[in-house]
Amino acid sequence: MGGRGRSRRTQRKHFRDGRENVWKTKKSDPQEADGVNNNENDSNGNNTNKPTHWQPFAIENTAFDEYYKEQGAVHPEEWESFIECLRKPLPAAFRINSSSQFCTDLRSQLEDEFMKALQTEGTDGNEAEGIKPLPWYPDNFAWMSSFSRMQLRKNKNLERFHEFLKQENEIGNITRQEAVSMVPPLFLDVHRDHFVLDMCAAPGSKTFQLLEMIHKESEVGVLPNGMVIANDVDVQRCNLLIHQTKRMCTANLVVTNHEAQHFPSCRYKKNSTNALDFGGMTELLFDRVLCDVPCSGDGTLRKAPDIWRKWSVGMANGVHCLQLQIAMRGLALLKTGGRMVYSTCSMNPVENEAVVSEILRKCGDSVELVDVSSELPELVRRPGLKSWKVKDKGTWLASHKDACKHGKSGIVPSMFPSGETHVDTSDNDQQNGEQTEGEDVLVTEVSSLPLERCMRIVPHDQNTGAFFIAVLQKISPLPVLQTKSSKHSRQSPSDNDEKTKQSEDDVANGNIGMDVDVSDVKNEESDEALNPSKKLKESEPEQVETVNKPKSRAEKANDKRKLQIQGKWFGVDPVVFFKDDAILTNIKEFYGIHESFPFNHRLITRNSDTNTVKRIYYVSEAVKNVVELNFLAGEQLKITSIGLKMFERQTSREGTSSPCVFRISSEGLPLLLPHMTKQIATSPPADFKHLLQFKSIKFPDLVDDRFREQVAHLALGCCVVVLNQGNEGVSDPPKVDKSTIAIGCWKGRSSLSVMVTAVDCQELLERLLIRFETEKESLPEPVKDDDDAQVKEDSEPVTVGSS
Structure with missing residues (x-):
């Protein structure tokens, strides 16, 4: 423990010492210590060299200019426009959540209120173009804003627009996202029944897009057949991912924490009769598969100007192999006929075209680079490069032969257009007198692959950041290399199938040419998954015999694998199917939930003790199948978040006196409401607005007599109040469709209280005022009784994964 702590402190110290502090006061000249004063004085003798407390980031880098001019990323005549655009701040961009109940209202507000108001005002001459929809994004659901902070402070309309963005983003109705970052999901062609993997998902804006596509045109109370698994290697970034995607309120999402290049396939024994129990x-x-890999990030210079100072060619060279491994793993996990999008926010061909060409070389005819030039015609994009050079420590390399000649051991063949390996024989050539005079001339290779089908988005074309995108389709299973083993002749056909599949994974992970017989290992893993207790019993004697013996590296790796198969992921709560029949029966009877609503194996908790369960999550059929497969495969998936929070234990003073202590979560209400027959009251607009404004209203203060009577007949505890939007005839239970507006409430002994966050109440109130009125109605605040028990607001953060 102590040693690791010291190690961390040492790492932090090295990081701190090696990091340039741009806020630090400028140090005096070393010559001053020797009595030499170099300070400049004015005519009065006053010192004009004032200490610098802040220095802006330098927005130029000679090495950057030299590198990209040589690569021909843009034409020489447009270089100045390109570099000038890179030095300007990036306009803000955001998307309207297309699955939001108010998506069309938000779009109309942007078009009719903010954009037109600013065009009419036109104070600085820039407002007319300051807010506009992105022309290439479908249905005008993505917008761009190019206002500075100074403009936002000086203009009242802009200040109101800024507050609008902050509030709607917090609610989840819009998502702030860089414009070019929205492009890759659009080329995935996601349908509502697709299984989608986002390999490097954090911070989650693209995952949010994928979920919108899955839920597109879904019926009320019905979940789509597809799902999204969002993965990230970093635990903290997983938390950011969970925070971002929780605003979607979906039961079709699983968040995992794995290295993308080693993402598990959860393979289970093919001849299992239980396969039909979880979707076959x-x-x-x-x-x-969305493969938006880690990269050097120089396409984000406009958003992160600090990259100007840190940029070097080594940033791209260092991540090339990792990017290739992640992409190959993504293809191995892709179904035949499926589509994968490979993307980076880098302009470097070593991270872009070089990776794609190596993928095509490895996979042969089994993978096709798709031509998508006819899709999204309004998006300005440029074809991929077919020729480029590699630079390492100041030396230009046109081929792997040049790398060998200069002793560049860290430069691999896949970085070059041809991908050919060259064996350095320069010493022998020199001894035999075979070296020619023209040997130092760099002859740039040209790729024969159709790399022009890739897309390069450059900043000055549409005032965006830079991005690279390639769309790949898997035509057939990936080719595999035969592993060497003397046991091959003794393998059964089924074992050979397992070995072939494992070999495909090895190719995807870069484990090619290893002399390993993987079939025996795979069979052992399958047996262990079927009978974990057997595995534990067999391993116990070995643990006793080697208790005092230091473990080898291989043994430690094997121990780690055993822990993973047992599902003992450190720091992650277990995924448990909730099966307490007494509690489920109580919930169904209290809320009058239809028997047709699927509850069996759809409820998840993160705590095995049902007596202390605080939250119950609901998952879709697809997610349920994946969870069951994961159990049978040995819990290979490290799940940090899963499902939609449906029920939460009420802990207020009145909660214990209710017939049902579990209340409906505001996230799960839209899914559950169409299937409820009890604990529902229909409110007129006046009482509904009063609830949103005052959060708690006494029964005598309710305006509508019919509504007051409905509330009086409700049982003590959680209930749902549905807005009667047009004062039409009220049915019991009310009819629910996409336009239905409802909130969760708590019926106390003398009052009705809202169980929605203050931000949600404010946003919903504004939506209703825009829809039904032109001005807010001034209402007196009802008298509150201090002795009345109040129910706390549902303002706790949704941390999916806590017990």
């Missing part, structure tokens, strides 16, 4: 799956494969 024997392996976790995907219809669509």
Whole structure:
């Protein structure tokens, strides 16, 4: 423990010492210590060299200019426009959540209120173009804003627009996202029944897009057949991912924490009779894969100007192999006929075209680079490069032969257009007198692959950041290399199938040419998944015999694998199916939930003790199948978040006196409401607005007599108040469709209290005022009784994964 702590402190110290502090006061000249004063004085003798407390980031880098001019990323005549655009701040962009109940209202507000108001005002001459929809994004659901902070402070309309963005983003009705970052999901062609994997998902804006596509045109109270698994290697970034996607309120999402290049396939024994019990799956494969890999990030210079100072060619060279491994793993997890999008926010061909060309070389005819030039015609994009050079420590390299000649051991063949390996024989050539005079001339290779089908988005074309995108389709299973083993002749056909599949994974992970017989290992893993207790019993004697013996590296790795198969992921709560029949029966009877609503194996908790369960989550059929497959495969998936929070234990003073202590979560209400027959009251607009404004209203203060009577007949505890938008005839229970507006409330002994966050109440109130009125109605605040028990607002953060 102590040693690791010191190690961390040492790492922090090295990081701190090696980091330039731009806020630090400028140090005096070293010559001053020797009595030499170099300070400049004015005519009065006053010192004009004032200490610098802040220095802006330098927005130029000679090495950057030299590198990209040589690569020909843009034409020489447009270089100045390109570099000038890179030095300007990036306009803000955001998307309207297309699955939001108010998506069309938000779009109309942007078009009719903010954009037109600013065009009419035109104070600085820039407002007319300051807020506008992105022309290439479908249905005008993505917008761009190019206002500075100074403009936002000086203009009242802009200040109101800024507050609008902050509030709607917090609610989840809009998502702030860089414009070019919205592009990759659009080329995935996601349908509502697709299994989608987002390999490097954090911070989650693209995952949010994918979920919108899955839920597109879904019926009220019905979940789509597809799902999204969002993965990230960093635990903290997973938390950011959960925070971002929780605003979507979906039961079709699983968040995992794995290295993308080693993402597990959860393979299960093919001849298992239990396969039909969880959708017939024997392996976790995907219809669509988004492979937005870690990169040097120089396409984000406009958003992160600090990159100007840190940029070097080594940033791209250092991540090339990792990017290739992640992409190959993504293809191995892709179903035949499926589509994968490879993307980076980098302009460097070593991270872009070089990776794509190596993928095509490895996969042969099994993978096709798709031509999508006819899709999104309004998006200005440029074809991929077919020729480029590699630079390492100041030396330009046109081929792997040049790398060998200069002793560049860290430069791999896949970085070059041809991808050919060159064996350095320069010493022998020199001894034999075979070296020619023209040997130092760099002859740039040209790729024969159709790399022009890739897309390069450059900043000055549409005032965006830079991005690279390639769309790949899997035509057939990936080719595999035969592993060497003397046991091959003794393998059964089924064992050979397992070995072939494992070999495909090895190719995807870069484990090519290893002399390993993987079939025996795979069979052992399958047996262990079927009978974990057997595995534990067999391993116990070995643990006793080697208790005092230091473990080898291989043994430690094997121990780690055993822990993973047992599902003992450190720091992650277990995923448990909730099966307490007494509690489920109580919930169904209290809320009058239809028997047709699927509850069986759809409820998840993160705590095995049902007596202390605080939250119950609901998952879709697809997610349920994946969870069951994961159990049978040995819990290979490290799940940090899963499902939609449906029920939460009420802990207020009145909660214990209710017939049902579990209340409906505001996130789960839209899904559950169409299937409820009890604990529902229909409110006129006046009482509904009063609830949103005052959060708690006494029964005598309710305006509508019919509504007051409905509330009086409700049982003590959680209930749902549905807005009667047009004062039409009220049915019991009310009819629910996409336009239905409802909130969760708590009926106390003398009052009705809202169980929605203050931000949600404010946003919903504004939506209703815009829809039904032109001005807010001034209402007196009802008298509150201090002795009345109040129910706390549902303002706790949704941390999916806590017990």
